Structure formats: C-alpha cells, structure tokens
Amino acid sequence: MTTDARAAAGVGDVGGGVTAAELRLAARNHALPLEALRWPITPPGLHYVLVHYDIPAVDPAAWRLEIGGRVTRPRSLSLAQLRALPAVTRAVTLECAGNGRALLEPRPISQPWLTEAVGTAEWTGVPLALLLDEAGLGDDVVELLFSGLDRGVEDGVEQRYERSLSLADALAGDVLLAYAMNGAPLPPQHGFPLRLVVPGWYGMAHVKWLGAITALTEPFGGYQQAVGYRLYASEEELASGDGDGAPVTRIAPRSLTVPPGIPDFLTRERVLDAGRCVLAGRAWSGRAPIERVEVSADGGEHWSEAALDPPLGPHAWRGWSWTWDATPGAWTICSRATDATGETQPLTPVWNVKGYVNNAVERIPVTVRG
Template identity: 40%
Template structure:
C-alpha cells in the first residue's frame, strides 16, 4: 500500500507526467501537426504511437510484445522456478517463494532489437516500472561450483528446432556471463507498472535486464542453469546476431556479434503548434544505462541545435524526453532529425554512417530517422 507523500507523488506523476520530469506540461489548446511521412500501421500489434507520446510511462495498450514460440500459458499454482547446473545448492522456488524475497523496483525502457529496422516496425519500445526480486542474491545463495562461467535462462515457451539433420524440442533460451548476472539491476520480475505481469509479457515471471535489448529479457521463466561453457542456443548463436562490415584499404572485414546491450538512440515523436505561434518539437532518447549527454535537433539543412532534456537522474535505464521550441517557424515543408550522444561520446549514427550502411542484418537499427511535416 502507498501512503502519505509517496501516494501524492505517484498521483502527480500519473496526472502530470511531463511536468514531473522537468518538461513543461502540454498546453490545453495546442494543435498537433501531423507528419506527412506517416508511418504505416502494424495491424493487430501494440506499439508506441509516436505522435501521441505524452506519457513517460507507456500505457499497457501501446506496449509491444514479441514471442518466438508463441505466448506460453502458465498455471501459476503449478509453476516453479528451477535453479540447477553448476551450483552447490540446487533449489526450486514457487511464485510465493519468489514474492517472499526482497522486493525491488526499477523503471526501465524495453526495446526490441529489431525496432527501427523498417517503417512498419518503429514503435517496439516502451518504458515502465518493473518489480520483483534481485537475481544476484538468489544465485549467491545457490552458490557457484568451480568452472562456472555462464548463467542460462529458459522460458516455458517451446518448439521443435531443426539442428543439423534432426529436430529437437527447445525452450527459448538466452544467457549472461556470471558477472552480468550478478549485477544488482537484474530482476526476476512478477509485476509490470504495479500489476501482475500480463500473459503476453511473461506471466508469472520474467527476467529484467535493464540496458539490454528485449531478447535478453526472457519471459515465462522456468529454469536457470549455471554452465561451465558458453550457451549456444538458436537465440544466442544463430539468431539475434548482427553482421557489420569494416572497410579497410584493401578489403572489407565482416564481423558477427551477439545482440546484447542497447545502442544510443533518439526519435522525433511529435510537433505541436502552441498558442504563441511557436512549434514545440519533442521526442525521446535512451541508452544502455550510460548517462545521456545531449540530444540535438536539425531542422532542414540547418546546423545541429541542442534541445532541452531532463537532466535529473530519474532512472538511468529509462528513456528521457526532450523538446525544442521553434519560435518563428517558416511556412512550407520541413524535415526534422534528432541525434543523441551519451557520456562516452558515442553519437547516434546517420543512415549513411558505416556502422549502419555496412550493417547487413536488421537488428540494432539505431540510425537517425528523419520525419517530414508541412506548415
């Protein structure tokens, strides 16, 4: 139960989400200016509708969900979590047992690693509050045997996969190094935005790996296995692999890397006309947890302009809203594009940057994305 000032703060956040995070509240009579390059709708699939982005927390109806073997149906009364492999004390936990452990909440942005790969797949990202128990203490209680190097996570969802010339029943699986698995930000989560996980988001338990792409956030979690060798399942070794080229004077070198941490990224979300005639251009930006240094905006062929961003550290793994007020907009057609830069100096690349131009798979599509509108 939330009491006193905490309840008041929670209510204020839900009622005035932009003002609560350092951004001015929308005007009552502001007019939305539609983009002329309107993104095609993806039928029957929840996604962020960028032109409607006014809430820091993503409504459940707009929160994307991806599954590779189809959503699993789990009976919470019969469900349990097995921790096995190279552990000194193998254990099994019921949902009640997981909920009885220390509780922690984290607000984190979840992005599909294919988000931005095409105009029809631009809204597979969302921000919400997750609640559960930290993974690290549970693993330490089980103890690691000598030689252990990785922790693999398996969901209840399953399918037969053809490997070489035979078919084998496989559960969806991903792994983390022991060092990553022990990071205190990682949760075994049973709540999403204050409610039990919806079935499509992994009920009754899912892994939360803030700063990593969604493929690492294993849903319908049923088994944790500690290994003394690298886990090489389909979604680590054969799928969710990015192929990039590096041009050298005499050749191009091609590398395959596993999809892991999110790349620095921003989007232009909406444009509104305000009562004084100015245009407010706003959007969102996110990183892998590295602090966001700045978000810049380019209007047509102009120079990059630094926008206003919320500088308070509300949650290092959550997205940041940004805006720029164009005081004297010119009539006609215009192109907007944003770019984010993190504290390490990593700049969101343009579409013709070699990091994007020489990327031959659709994963990790964090290129700048221009939007067009007319006034």
C-alpha cells in the first residue's frame, strides 16, 4: 500500500486507533450493509446483530419459558404451547443503543458501531399482555424481569443477561414474545427459540434466548439496568455509583441513505456519474411517527424535503427518496429525520461515557465525475 493509500484509509486519523478488543467485537457482531437499506424488510443475515456474551446452545425440546414471581398462576411453557396461542406479526425496526459510538470523540471503548446497527424484521409471536393476564399479576407488581439464557462477565460482574420493563411498558400495545422472524424460526443469533420484542425501544430491551419472566414488586437493580444502558455525562458520574444516569429507552430519530454510485474497496468512498440520481433511504424514531426527512448533498449547507413512502406500520422505518441533479465535484450526502414530536437529528454528536444514542446526521462523501 502506498503512503497516499494509507492516508486515504485513515491511518493516523482521529477516527482510527481502534483497539484489539474493539476489533474482536466488530468481527463477531455486524451492522446492516448500507445498500441493504433498499429492502423494506431486511433479508435474513443482513439485520444487525449484537451478542453480549455467547450465543447459547438451546435444545428446543427441553427449553421452557418460566413465568413466575408475584403471579397467581406460575407457568412453565414449552415452545409448542407458545405456538398454539393466538399469534400476531409486527414489522419492527430495531437499532442498537450503541449505534454511532465509534464516531464519538473520545471514542468509548465497546462495540465500535458506525451508523448502521439497525434492521427491520417481521416478528411473529404471542402478545406479552395475554400471557401476563393468564398468569395473574399481583396488585403490587411494579416491573417484569426478562432473563436470557446467555451468561458472561461485564465490568467484573458475572451475570446472565437480564432487563426489566415497568408494568406500563410491558403491557403496552404490541410487546411480543417472538418465536419467528420473517416467517422462519428465530435464527440462533436473534434469540432462538424466543425473544422479547418491545417496539420503539433500543435493542437492549429485546431480551434474546428468553428463559424466564418474573413479576417483581421492587424495581430491578441488575447490571444491565442500573449500570449499563445509562447516559453518564462524565466518568465521575459513572464512578459515583449512584446509578442515576438517565436510562436508555426509546429510539431517537435517525435517517440513513443507500450510498449512491460504486465504492472503493478499501475506503468505501463512492464515485458516481453526473446527472439525475435518485437518493433513497429509510428513517425511523421509536418516539413518534416520522414526519419529515430532509436531504443535503453539500454536507448540511442546504437542505431539501424528501418524499416519504407509505408507512410499513407503526413500528417500522419509513422509506424516503429525493432526486439529486449531481454535478461534477466532491459532495457530502446527508439526511435528517424529524418525528411528530418535532425531535430531529443533531449535526454533531452528543457525547456520553458509554457511547449511547448518537443519532448525529450521517455524512457520506461522494465524488461525482463528468
């Protein structure tokens, strides 16, 4: 590789210097290749994947979902029993809470996502509210705890992956226990045989390899709730152990673009021919419906309104398109989503210790040739 090529590859860039640990995580987990935004429902294997520990080995014949804690009728359900219950299918966009982390400076050391840790699937399963109703929740229940079968160590704490939802969030519309993804049994990396799906929330809430649901009368204080998945403004706030960083919950608005033209293998920089170019992408928010997408070809100097495709459903991303008259030169494609609450994407990232919820506008450098 020549010196120029090494420079183009970002050797010595502030955005480089990725550690061996981050590389090990990046080799295991994967984002959605941006060109795969062209599909409204993400094809198998292209949906982003984050596995905290290892994908557990689950024998579906022996597996049971244990529903317990403060309930009148504890249950132990087989996969066949779950599949015999009334099922619903919902198109849901999932995004990792750490999406955008590797673009923060200084870069929090964890899974080094750029912008593409997202995907949309059709999830089929049993409404959670139905199962909770059958189990009979005690009057003093405040939260439901969801326990995965995956185990590991994080910050020195040995644990199984567990997260809770408030009673109100758990009973909200369309929270599912999903056993199928895009019409097929869940793939191992997406939680086989059963995962929680909480439309609108970042990925950490959608507990995979679900083994137990426990009705709690006190809020859950486990690692993934009280320490992880919180917004700490400084190391000092994190070190204080007060656990009062704001919790990560619903997905902030974001838009991504199918990169136009063709890529350079190494740098992923794009080249395209001058002329009419239809830019397209997808935008989503877990907080309210997408109301507006703007597109810029000059890095955010000027913005134009994109046309929105018909909605796929209340929990899925929304397609958009905008026709660009591309003239020769160097350009930077940006898109910006705004939802019905008026929340929009910042132009520059908002930093926090663990690197969550960085929904800053994506920048795609392209060269247009005459």
